[in-house]
Amino acid sequence: MFLNMHHECMFPGRAKAAQPTKIIPIACRSQCRGLALLFLTAVLPVIARAEKREFDMTIEDTEINLVEQQKFHTFAFDGQVPGPLIHVKEGDEVIVHVNNLTTLPHTIHWHGVLQRGTWQSDGVRDVTQAAIQPGDTYTYKFIAEPSGTLWYHCHVNVNEHVAMRGMWGPLIIDPKNPLPIEKTVTKNYIMMFSSWVSKWADKPGYGGVPGDEPDYFTVNGKAFPDTQPLRVDPGDVIRIRLIGAGDGLHSIHIHGTVFQIVFKDGRPLASPVLADTVLFGPGERKDLIIKCDNPGRWMVHDHIDSHTVNGQKPMGGMMTVIEYNNVKRDDSFYIWRNKQFVPDFYYEESMKKPYGKYDAPGFKGKAIQ
Amino acid sequence: MFLNMHHECMFPGRAKAAQPTKIIPIACRSQCRGLALLFLTAVLPVIARAEKREFDMTIEDTEINLVEQQKFHTFAFDGQVPGPLIHVKEGDEVIVHVNNLTTLPHTIHWHGVLQRGTWQSDGVRDVTQAAIQPGDTYTYKFIAEPSGTLWYHCHVNVNEHVAMRGMWGPLIIDPKNPLPIEKTVTKNYIMMFSSWVSKWADKPGYGGVPGDEPDYFTVNGKAFPDTQPLRVDPGDVIRIRLIGAGDGLHSIHIHGTVFQIVFKDGRPLASPVLADTVLFGPGERKDLIIKCDNPGRWMVHDHIDSHTVNGQKPMGGMMTVIEYNNVKRDDSFYIWRNKQFVPDFYYEESMKKPYGKYDAPGFKGKAIQ
């Protein structure tokens, strides 16, 4: 699963590219002080050395299974939905060779990457590049900047390719200078949300148009009950990285906690928000941090209630459960008492590994010829 | 209207359960100071004594009237939509005996309650309990924590029961240590927002599925012009607690003021937001505070314009008016110049009463056998 990664030392001068030059103080004194502090932190001598991270990636016609018998034709990065995790460090040079094995043109946009000096790698068809034609390979090259929860997706006919064909994956850039709260995190979870219109399931090249009625709703490409629990221990501090990958809004409620919304779009909030429900739209990312001090069995679900169905059937869609390991799972009423647990469904295992690109066998679909 | 409440002194040791252990400081100095201050405030000796609050509640097949002749079959708590106000103090022990008088299974989830040590009272069917079958009674027992604007709702087939059958009510937990701004509030209003799909009105057990087109939009179960005004006096400081109880998003605009958004999901915002329009999704709560210093007649409405219709008819749905009592209401053009004023429509009278559970006769529907 650890594919195609070549480490090379990069020249240290690249580090300057990572300065947060976008931050402009305003007239609120305490705010200024906070920003100044952030700025000082950011320009401290950088000890970590930037690396070159080079990967190969394909785009493939792939059939995935959303839940039960609901299949969908996707254009899948490395044949999986979501695409492989790309996990690098702020300042790293990232090189990705993309080979389009489908019958339609595509690109990859690295959503959130500044592309300072490399706008031609921004991946927008007819704006920053010509589309990658079927059979062709294209190379993207950029500095991993800024840090945080980013993602990548196709930028051709996004109304279909992104909203309906699973062309997205997570890009996590670890900061050179993490916030104190980040250092306390024991487990990282990534959740990518997407809606699907089943009538287009087997009609690649069509869909994502006015009049569509989404009827399947997935987290990391799966709908409940085919999602997976998050298993935690008391004392864990978990970070959940929510990514609006599809076409809809989501209002995610987590039971049994008041969480902190600490990051938006990869950037720390100067003023984190306490909440039990978090709203986000397509393209947005919100990172939550939860201190696991309340053992129990806690639902996590979209409170847009219609997103908790599979087709016309209730109790599906965007739902999962945080399970404390010190709470038995054998209640006769518990729907997941015999659940086959598959770790890494939320990339929590891959996120513990060294930097690199990680494919996930569980997300692989069936090749379509 | 003051039902079934039994007071008993609780053991003081319970007070520790209310510590805000979810708050984790981050690397912004001014933010830390604010959080530290909150923390210090929270651990001061608690003088108010926690009480036991014990209530009975039913779930009943009930027909309500959204507006004019538009009726709807609901599964109504105590036979009313919204459900009765439950108003308690942080740290109180709350015990609710729920008797399901309908023909379908239900539960009650106490949205926002931490359920520390009582996860089995979280009310999620097939996760924390088996559903309450028709005729059965179930008892929920938990500590009222954290404080703020919370709510309760069924957690069975939420796509229908919550989105379409009126199974929700307000749960207000007063803080042991209110913010200074809270102490200035003279009137409390609660607004629960919900959308309805009329084609399911008389088909209980169905609805809340893809393809539904909401065509009625209510505040506290009523659509304009059957909503009620908010009558205020100059000098009032009003708090409006907005609750996203249904399946849609709302973008509420209040004329004639720049309000402060002070709480989200019951928790104080470290950095309150000034606004004239506030967006929220299902499950979210936002508490606004308005200093009434601008006499006039001010619209309050959803700026999602299509939410201001009743069926195909314009000028309905989610609209009301803030009326200053020192402004005459007799303008010939004023649509509500002869309005029959019903106080307590936004629970403003009930919120002034001692802690307890309050049914509201105006929200009662007609029993369905």
Next chain:
Amino acid sequence: MFLNMHHECMFPGRAKAAQPTKIIPIACRSQCRGLALLFLTAVLPVIARAEKREFDMTIEDTEINLVEQQKFHTFAFDGQVPGPLIHVKEGDEVIVHVNNLTTLPHTIHWHGVLQRGTWQSDGVRDVTQAAIQPGDTYTYKFIAEPSGTLWYHCHVNVNEHVAMRGMWGPLIIDPKNPLPIEKTVTKNYIMMFSSWVSKWADKPGYGGVPGDEPDYFTVNGKAFPDTQPLRVDPGDVIRIRLIGAGDGLHSIHIHGTVFQIVFKDGRPLASPVLADTVLFGPGERKDLIIKCDNPGRWMVHDHIDSHTVNGQKPMGGMMTVIEYNNVKRDDSFYIWRNKQFVPDFYYEESMKKPYGKYDAPGFKGKAIQ
């Protein structure tokens, strides 16, 4: 284009009306300090003198072109969509004489204006006034308060007139005491977002009802590729004023930058938010500030992917490009390499002119008799 403006000195006593009396401190020390600072700033001696700004405005049956051959019947202010820019200074007295030349009743609501002492000028049909009947003229008179990005729109049958008939325009009120960051701004852009349901295009008096399916999505009344680029130079600091004028939500993503969200609804955020994607609902305004230090060609688009179509056709709707002038535009793949640039599409030229009302010839439609 500089129409009907009469300058007159106003009495200085009016200045007191502009005090931010809505700001109520809460119990967070650093927050209080920030607010106190804002307050001190606000009560410094006001040197700028308030002026009287008097304008005439019409409402006209007008046919506009959203994109390509998609026409739409609108009720257009001064015969244009969006309506003319009204640009004044905080504290100015604004007088607008509105002449309704259409066949249906209308009003104008000045969204965000406090209307302190002038609630009868708030423009809500049947609440603050009788509607302006066809052929009639009505005069609105109010103090420009508070400052910021405001807008105006009809308040009759908003589900059709606002959501579907283009009855909105920008009202920008410059502050007496701008924030330091505002003083660095070199270019101001205004973007008004709106959705359209083509089946109602030629059916004025109908539309904006449940069951509608928006299929055209515009910025300032035009859909891509008929929108215009934003042309900037390195060193520019641009402010983009996003206005949710239509019936939908938008999740606007800007490539190649981490922008700052500095204002909401015209009011400065005590704690600005860094982001690459910003969500807003109808009626909301968010002002972004971008320091242009990253030359390239950067997409700006709604990440609600279905909003990037024209009817059933991909790559339309709410999309545009930030073009750095120091980057050549002649790449053969660039869809806008031969774009006819029309400055002032985002009011960027009009915003540089003296205070007044500015019609925009490019937004004018064809009169309908």
